[in-house]
Amino acid sequence: MARITLERVGHRYGHAPYALEPFDMVLEDGRSYALLGPSGCGKTTMLNIISGVVRPSEGRILLDDRDVTVVPISGRNVAQVFQFPVIYQSKSVYENLAFPLRCRRWPIARIKARVAEIADLLDLSGRLGKPAWQLTVDEKQLISLGRGLVRDDVAALLMDEPLTVIDPQMKFQLRRKLKAVSQKARHTVIYVTHDQNEAMTFADEILVMSAGKVVQRGTPQELFERPRTTYVGYFIGSPSMNVFDAEIGAGGVMIGGTPIAPGGALPSGLPTSGLRVGIRPEYASLAQPEDSDTLAATVVGVQDHGSVRIVEVAIGTARARLKLGRDIAPPSAQARIRLRRDKLCLFVDDHLIAAGI
Amino acid sequence: MPLHLENLSLARNGVRYLDRVDATFRRGRLTTVIGRTLAGKTTLLRTLAGLQAPDSGDLKLDGVSIASVPVWKRDVAMVYQQFINYPHLSVLENVAFPLLRRGLKAPEAQLRAEATLAKVGLSGFAARRPSQLSGGQQQRVALARALAREAPILLLDEPLVNLDYKLREQLREEFRGLFAEETKAIVVYTTTEPAEAMMLGDEIVVMHEGRILQVGTPVDVFERPASTAVAEIVNDPPMNILPGAVVDGRIALGSYRLALPAHLSRLAAADYRFGLRATDLHVDPASEIAGSLVFAEISGSETFLHVETAFGPLALQIEGIHDIALGTQVPIGFSTERLFAFAADGALVVAP
Incomplete structure (x- = not known):
């Protein structure tokens, strides 16, 4: 396992604009990372640069202290799992798992022990003798995963949307396995996905990518509580973060003339324009009669999701959503809304400058 | 038509x-x-x-x-x-x-x-x-x-x-x-x-x-939900279904004995399968019911905790994104007022 260092790495395909803008990044040994973003955001380019499939047009890449910028994929000692199972159909499950070790001329006894260990992790022990073609697509993908994990000497395990082919019902099982396996094996894992839930469930840290840039790197909790931009606030969490235009007045931060956190500690030198306030639907609630500093809202719609109801409201010209438990009766027309001030995010030009006021 | x-x-x-x-x-x-x-x-x-x-x-x-x-x-x-x-x-x-x-x-x-x-x-x-x-x-x-x-x-x-x-x-x-x-x-x-x-x-x-x-x-x-099967299908995570019984006017769940809540007060003594939605369970440090966290899953803005307990696996849904290490002992609280009672064959008997 290795630490991966990217120094001013950037990439453009031919003369096209940057697919990946130059950036610095250190990925620590033994941690799991998700590269998360919509298609075209540069996440696969980044993965391919790390694996050696793509040589970056700028910058250096190091595995621990070794510069591998010009080293092709075969010399980098990384294992990969792709969207679709890549296995030998005619070989048995055992032979599929053993193959990467045989290539490295491991002694037979050691291969046996290691394959048994991996098969046990993935619940494949009972199927080792089966030819791979007899397995379901989920099981085949498990073998792909097993082949990635079986070598204990790889620098990193790279996964590109490995659950794409998996039936939604099975995804839960596989995610669980993947998580357990990566925690146990302490591999450096880099996992590419466009699925927020998958990224947040799986990774220690997430790199949120958009238009060729890493817009935020952080733990799932950090992304949720302190999104660095309004985009991350939108992209992470469901429903998205509510964002209001705000102004600074005598009452501190105000929305439509109503102070929402009077006397709060504000960063100095706030600009007079471009100020916005974000609040997660979970942290906005119906006000109690005794609450002060509440916002007047008009209920626009109620969505019944079962365990919760999402109440859409208009506050001035802005729209917002609240998440109410099923035990709370949704208001019919008018309501007063309270925002948890310790959870307010203050943005200037869509960049976070304070969380909690 | x-x-x-x-x-x-x-x-x-x-x-x-x-x-x-x-x-x-x-x-x-x-x-x-x-x-x-x-x-x-x-x-x-x-x-x-x-x-x-x-x-x-x-x-x-x-x-x-x-x-x-x-x-x-x-x-x-x-x-x-x-x-x-x-x-x-x-x-x-x-x-x-x-x-x-x-x-x-x-x-x-x-x-x-x-x-x-x-x-x-x-x-x-x-x-x-x-x-x-x-x-x-x-x-x-x-x-x-x-x-x-x-x-x-x-x-x-x-x-x-x-x-x-x-x-x-x-x-x-x-x-x-x-x-x-x-x-x-x-x-x-x-x-x-x-x-x-x-x-x-x-x-x-x-x-x-x-x-x-x-x-x-x-x-x-x-x-x-007409049955445990429906209750599992229409809830995400699926409703927790716990085998239990009503014995001597109390609910028996594993070795625990709980007072019958009002809505279940007329349940005859028999075996039941009790249902609890993941949203009706919460982390409660004061609870003596606890289990080991086997998996934490993020869904939108919620964290589903899958916990192995004395009466089988339980799923809890908690608001927000939380990072809890696997293997942590999670103390679990719930109100018996939220219990569904299903017959041993799975048919709904009483909903809260």
Whole structure:
């Protein structure tokens, strides 16, 4: 396992604009990372640069202290799992798992022990003798995963949307396995996905990518509580973060003339324009009669999701959503809304400058 | 007048895809069919469309059997999981094509196609090819093609399953608006997701292993699931089902004895299966019931904790994103007032 260092790495395909803008990044040994973003955001380019499939047009890449910028994929000692199972159909499950070790001329006894260990992790022990073609697509993908994990000497395990082919019902099982396996094996894992839930469930840290840039790197909790931009606030969490235009007045931060956190500690030198306030639907609630500093809202719609109801409201010209438990009766027309001030995010030009006021 | 399904059955290679299915779908209503993979949802839609003939049973539209009417005469529009469009046609042509085939004049077909593209938010994309669109846009094209037909029966087979969750969230809301305008068609929409079934359906049909387990309004089905199987299917994470009993006027769960709450006070002494929604469990440091965290899963803005306890695995749903190490002992609290009681055979006895 290795630490991966990217120094001013950037990439453009031919003369096209940057697919990946130059950036610095250190990925620590033994941690799991998700590269998360919509298609075209540069996440696969980044993965391919790390694996050696793509040589970056700028910058250096190091595995621990070794510069591998010009080293092709075969010399980098990384294992990969792709969207679709890549296995030998005619070989048995055992032979599929053993193959990467045989290539490295491991002694037979050691291969046996290691394959048994991996098969046990993935619940494949009972199927080792089966030819791979007899397995379901989920099981085949498990073998792909097993082949990635079986070598204990790889620098990193790279996964590109490995659950794409998996039936939604099975995804839960596989995610669980993947998580357990990566925690146990302490591999450096880099996992590419466009699925927020998958990224947040799986990774220690997430790199949120958009238009060729890493817009935020952080733990799932950090992304949720302190999104660095309004985009991350939108992209992470469901429903998205509510964002209001705000102004600074005598009452501190105000929305439509109503102070929402009077006397709060504000960063100095706030600009007079471009100020916005974000609040997660979970942290906005119906006000109690005794609450002060509440916002007047008009209920626009109620969505019944079962365990919760999402109440859409208009506050001035802005729209917002609240998440109410099923035990709370949704208001019919008018309501007063309270925002948890310790959870307010203050943005200037869509960049976070304070969380909690 | 409605579409009736009468005692439909269909089996292949010993697997029952439809097992004595009776159902009624009404005009101007959207019915969501919820069930896990292989519950028979797709087979049901394919049978409605005429793509698959049932082994037995009948389908009646306005009282007239359509079981032997072939697919091309049924006038059914369908949207699939995969984004199916004609790759060589523009977006506009994709939507207009079935209209032309049905004999509409070109200018009229174009007008209607343009209007429908506007409805699904694709006005600016009429000249593009489907391959130049994102997944969400491609699925909107497929939807527009189905809507433009103004067919009396519109079938949607898990249309959002292949999109990422931000898009699913957005399209679900758009669908609500679009289908609200659909006052004449019978709309049947399949999904595996409880929230989607709840928010879109005027009515929910719950399917499992080829059978219809329950039909009702979303609120009915959610608040009074007819059986443990329904309770598991319409909740995400599935409702926790705990084997227990009422003994000496108390609830027995494993080695724990709990006072009977008011709504269960008339339960006779017997074995029961008690149901608890994941949202009705919480982390409670004062609780003596605890278990080891085996998996934490993030869903949108919630964390599902899967905990192994003395009475089996339990799922808790907590608000927000939390990072709790696997193996942590999680103390679990709940109110007995939230307990569902199901009979030993799974049938609902009392809902809270």
